[in-house]
Amino acid sequence: MSAMTSLPQRHTYYGGEVGVHTHEISAKPRKRHVTFGPYIVGSTLGEGEFGKVKLGWSKAASSSLEVPKQVAIKLIRRDSIPKNSEKEVKIYREINALKHLSHPNIVKLEEVLQNSKYIGIVLEYASGGEFYKYIQRKRRLKEAIACRLFAQLVSGVNYMHSKGLVHRDLKLENLLLDKHENLVITDFGFVNEFVSHNELMKTSCGSPCYAAPELVVSTKPYEARKSDVWSCGVILYAMLAGYLPWDDDPKNPDGNDIVRLYYYITRTPLKFPEYITPLSRDLLRRILVSDPKKRITLRSIHKHEWLKPHAAFISITPEEWDKAMSSKDVFRLPHPAHTRPKRPQSSCSTSSTGSKGEKRDSLIMDYTLVPLPAPPHQSQSHVITKPSPPSPEIRTSPVRNQLSRHTRSNSAASVALQAVVDAERDSNSMLSHPHGNGVNAVNGGTVSGNKLIPRSNTMSGNVSSLLNKDSVIVETSPSKSRLIEPMDENSIMRPPLNSISNVAASRTVHGKPRPTSYHPGSMATNTDNKDPPPTLSGVPNLSPTRPLSFIEPSPLDSTPSLVPDAGASSQEHSPKMLPRRSFSVSKPLLDLQSVNGDLIKSHGDAQPMARRLHEQVEDGDYKQRRQSRRYSSLFNSVTEEGEDMDQKSIAPQSRATSHTRSRTSSKTHSRQPSGNTNTVGGSEPVEPVKSRTTTTAGANTRDKDKKLDKKRFSFLSFYSSYNTSRSSIASEKIPSVPAPTSQPQQHRRVDSQSSRQNSISRMGTRNSLRVVGQTPLQQQQQQRQAPAQQQPPAQQQQPFTRTKIKKNRQSMMEPSQPQVRPQGEQSTAKKVMDFFKRRSMRV
Numbered sequence: 001m002s003a004m005t006s007l008p009q010r011h012t013y014y015g016g017e018v019g020v021h022t023h024e025i026s027a028k029p030r031k032r033h034v035t036f037g038p039y040i041v042g043s044t045l046g047e048g049e050f051g052k053v054k055l056g057w058s059k060a061a062s063s064s065l066e067v068p069k070q071v072a073i074k075l076i077r078r079d080s081i082p083k084n085s086e087k088e089v090k091i092y093r094e095i096n097a098l099k100h101l102s103h104p105n106i107v108k109l110e111e112v113l114q115n116s117k118y119i120g121i122v123l124e125y126a127s128g129g130e131f132y133k134y135i136q137r138k139r140r141l142k143e144a145i146a147c148r149l150f151a152q153l154v155s156g157v158n159y160m161h162s163k164g165l166v167h168r169d170l171k172l173e174n175l176l177l178d179k180h181e182n183l184v185i186t187d188f189g190f191v192n193e194f195v196s197h198n199e200l201m202k203t204s205c206g207s208p209c210y211a212a213p214e215l216v217v218s219t220k221p222y223e224a225r226k227s228d229v230w231s232c233g234v235i236l237y238a239m240l241a242g243y244l245p246w247d248d249d250p251k252n253p254d255g256n257d258i259v260r261l262y263y264y265i266t267r268t269p270l271k272f273p274e275y276i277t278p279l280s281r282d283l284l285r286r287i288l289v290s291d292p293k294k295r296i297t298l299r300s301i302h303k304h305e306w307l308k309p310h311a312a313f314i315s316i317t318p319e320e321w322d323k324a325m326s327s328k329d330v331f332r333l334p335h336p337a338h339t340r341p342k343r344p345q346s347s348c349s350t351s352s353t354g355s356k357g358e359k360r361d362s363l364i365m366d367y368t369l370v371p372l373p374a375p376p377h378q379s380q381s382h383v384i385t386k387p388s389p390p391s392p393e394i395r396t397s398p399v400r401n402q403l404s405r406h407t408r409s410n411s412a413a414s415v416a417l418q419a420v421v422d423a424e425r426d427s428n429s430m431l432s433h434p435h436g437n438g439v440n441a442v443n444g445g446t447v448s449g450n451k452l453i454p455r456s457n458t459m460s461g462n463v464s465s466l467l468n469k470d471s472v473i474v475e476t477s478p479s480k481s482r483l484i485e486p487m488d489e490n491s492i493m494r495p496p497l498n499s500i501s502n503v504a505a506s507r508t509v510h511g512k513p514r515p516t517s518y519h520p521g522s523m524a525t526n527t528d529n530k531d532p533p534p535t536l537s538g539v540p541n542l543s544p545t546r547p548l549s550f551i552e553p554s555p556l557d558s559t560p561s562l563v564p565d566a567g568a569s570s571q572e573h574s575p576k577m578l579p580r581r582s583f584s585v586s587k588p589l590l591d592l593q594s595v596n597g598d599l600i601k602s603h604g605d606a607q608p609m610a611r612r613l614h615e616q617v618e619d620g621d622y623k624q625r626r627q628s629r630r631y632s633s634l635f636n637s638v639t640e641e642g643e644d645m646d647q648k649s650i651a652p653q654s655r656a657t658s659h660t661r662s663r664t665s666s667k668t669h670s671r672q673p674s675g676n677t678n679t680v681g682g683s684e685p686v687e688p689v690k691s692r693t694t695t696t697a698g699a700n701t702r703d704k705d706k707k708l709d710k711k712r713f714s715f716l717s718f719y720s721s722y723n724t725s726r727s728s729i730a731s732e733k734i735p736s737v738p739a740p741t742s743q744p745q746q747h748r749r750v751d752s753q754s755s756r757q758n759s760i761s762r763m764g765t766r767n768s769l770r771v772v773g774q775t776p777l778q779q780q781q782q783q784r785q786a787p788a789q790q791q792p793p794a795q796q797q798q799p800f801t802r803t804k805i806k807k808n809r810q811s812m813m814e815p816s817q818p819q820v821r822p823q824g825e826q827s828t829a830k831k832v833m834d835f836f837k838r839r840s841m842r843v
């Protein structure tokens with residue numbers, strides 16, 4: 001149609017402007033797309049803590065026969081990232097980790113873009129959607145499928161462990177599927193580094209239902225890798241059973257009392273439904289062992305009989321993965337990106353007024369909004385941080401640690417970002433300076449050197465400018481060196497990956513107080529504690545509860561030490577209110593001979609990242625606020641404000657959109673961009689078609705409903721639907737617990753009316769582990785002190801809903817009274833509604 005309408009114009013050819021002329025007089029409305037760097041931004045794939053994740057297409061490929069490369073772009077409003085905040089650290093922690101992870105079951109970081117308004121983390125698009133939905137659809141997985149996916153999970157986890165990284169937030173919600181239904185591990189916001197010979201960590205994080213007991217009930221630093229193993233076990237159980245383990249404490253049916261929950265977990269034998277085979281039960285029994293010392297290691301998991309069908313896959317070493325992934329995709333179809341489309345090399349080419357063809361359709365906002373100094377080198381017009389294949393040299397080179405060490409007073413997270421980019425420089429990456437297309441580019445490690453940042457003259461150590469609105473990071477892979485010229489070495493600031501240490505050291509000099517960290521054991525029931533589980537009314541050893549903000553000042557106002565996470569510090573053994581875990585500021589000395597775990601086969605990539613700067617102290621505070629907003633919205637009280645705040649984190653217009661697809665991976669992955677073109681950033685909305693963003697009450701309602709759906713999930717619901725009697729769940733042992741034995745009806749259907757409130761309350765409880773600044777008991781005490789207004793609506797018996805929210809646990813910490821659940825049969829429609837209403841929220 002388009003060709004037909006343009007045909008007559010060919011007769012009016014003049015001066016070689018066919019394309020433009022034809023376009024201008026085309027009867028068809030000009031297509032305009034929202035763009036972000038080299039990508040056309042499509043629909044919303046999901047929404048997380050940092051904002052929306054959008055489907056994106058490579059613009060360059062859209063004009064050819066080549067299938068546009070699809071990516072997932074995690075758009076983060078820059079103004080939503082307070083400088084020196086935990087959020088900032090988390091973002092760059094994730095970037096840094098992903099940059100050095102190259103495994104088929106770990107989401108691939110394509111690049112990081114940045115313009116005046118947004119930071120875009122461009123990830124490989126996992127078109128298979130969210131894993132928990134996959135299980136939802138199937139109710140539970142067949143053993144063969146579960147075996148394959150679990151093999152992929154442990155392979156990916158083993159790989160990251162081999163790099164000296166622990167995920168610490170493994171759960172169903174952080175697993176995606178690719179188009180071949182391979183598992184993809186995502187969300188590395190809590191990733192941390194462990195030191196091989198002393199891998200203990202102190203900061204508890206993760207989601208309660210997936211977190212190892214030692215994170216909650218022990219006063220001791222925990223073995224980070226073993227906690228990941230536990231989470232893998234919970235995931236495996238969920239795959240096979242269709243619901244999560246230990247969900248049946250009659251005294252704590254909603255899991256509101258986290259202390260009791262973990263007391264129950266540590267004392268209640270694992271129970272299995274009858275359809276789980278003995279072999280898989282055996283593996284689960286070895287994984288879900290409360291004592292981390294007795295818990296099976298990943299290496300032993302690999303050798304377990306149940307995984308024998310995939311022994312060959314699991315036996316692939318991290319080194320082999322590095323090699324394979326750097327050369328080709330292993331079991332994914334080759335990326336079109338391997339023939340990465342050429343990007344305009346001229347800044348003018350991306351200008352809305354200076355380009356022709358496709359780029360004329362783009363409204364490049366940043367180009368005009370953010371005037372940049374003329375780049376010294378011709379470069380790509382988009383910016384970007386491009387990950388390069390894992391480079392052993394980068395990871396292990398001791399020289400890196402000797403690179404310039406700047407004493408900076410900037411955001412440690414920014415330093416981390418610079419550290420991220422620094423790795424590229426080591427691998428011959430070149431700097432690029434985009435000066436157009438709205439996304440500016442500077443090399444993260446050379447911000448000052450290439451003078452792309454107005455404050456560049458102060459940038460000898462000012463890495464924070466990486467997050468300045470006028471700055472953009474560009475990092476190119478070695479393969480792109482042909483597009484740009486190498487920078488003068490002297491102009492490049494090259495902070496080593498351990499440059500964080502310098503920041504930390506400098507902060508130490510400042511002598512600011514370090515925030516305290518969540519130290520679960522200081523409050524919680526010890527594993528060995530034989531006393532009855534503490535109750536809300538009688539927790540004997542509660543420490544004085546203080547507001548999070550008081551307990552945990554900004555980590556960057558603190559005095560980080562050089563003591564790694566491992567708990568080597570004398571502070572580690574302080575029973576209560578231990579100082580916050582300090583950040584590792586130097587490359588960890590991976591002593592392979594003394595590696596405690598089984599899987600470390602190389603020095604790996606234990607890059608010091610920003611991770612240790614604040615850990616999750618502020619995170620708890622942030623999440624509390626965020627969760628409060630969400631809950632407010634859920635209850636239609638003070639809601640609008642909360643919703644707005646969340647929505648604003650991406651784009652104002654997007655608030656009203658009804659096409660936000662929080663769980664539409666399968667639907668959207670083939671969706672092609674359409675509509676008008678705007679550039680994400682500047683003053684333009686993110687949403688592709690403005691007309692679609694019309695605000696209506698209905699749209700708002702739908703939007704909220706979708707959010708609710710996104711936040712709620714319960715395996716129990718569909719399991720109950722599938723097997724309403726639940727009598728098949730066999731208790732292998734009679735629990736010798738103080739609490740009454742578990743009851744099958746805990747995994748039951750629920751009244752749809754009450755499910756929403758109940759799920760909300762659950763989200764605030766079992767998911768509350770991410771309040772890392774306090775122990776559950778602390779929170780409980782706070783809760784007791786808190787006014788009743790923080791309490792959620794009266795809860796009703798509901799099946800367990802899973803976590804996807806990270807805030808305001810306090811308001812949810814009030815114990816709920818067990819209530820009699822409706823026993824009546826539900827209609828199918830009601831079940832379906834319940835199913836979608838009880839989606840998880842991560843805390």
Ligand SMILES: Nc1ncnc2c1ncn2[C@@H]1O[C@H](COP(=O)(O)OP(=O)(O)OP(=O)(O)O)[C@@H](O)[C@H]1O
Nearest residue numbers: 045046047048049050051053072123124125126187
């Ligand atoms: N690579 C991807 N491919 C497809 N969909 C994705 C991808 N990454 C994220 N999504 C979708 O976006 C949603 C939010 O992503 P993600 O959880 O990573 O964001 P986040 O900001 O880190 O949030 P949170 O930390 O709260 O989980 C996911 O649940 C998923 O539906």
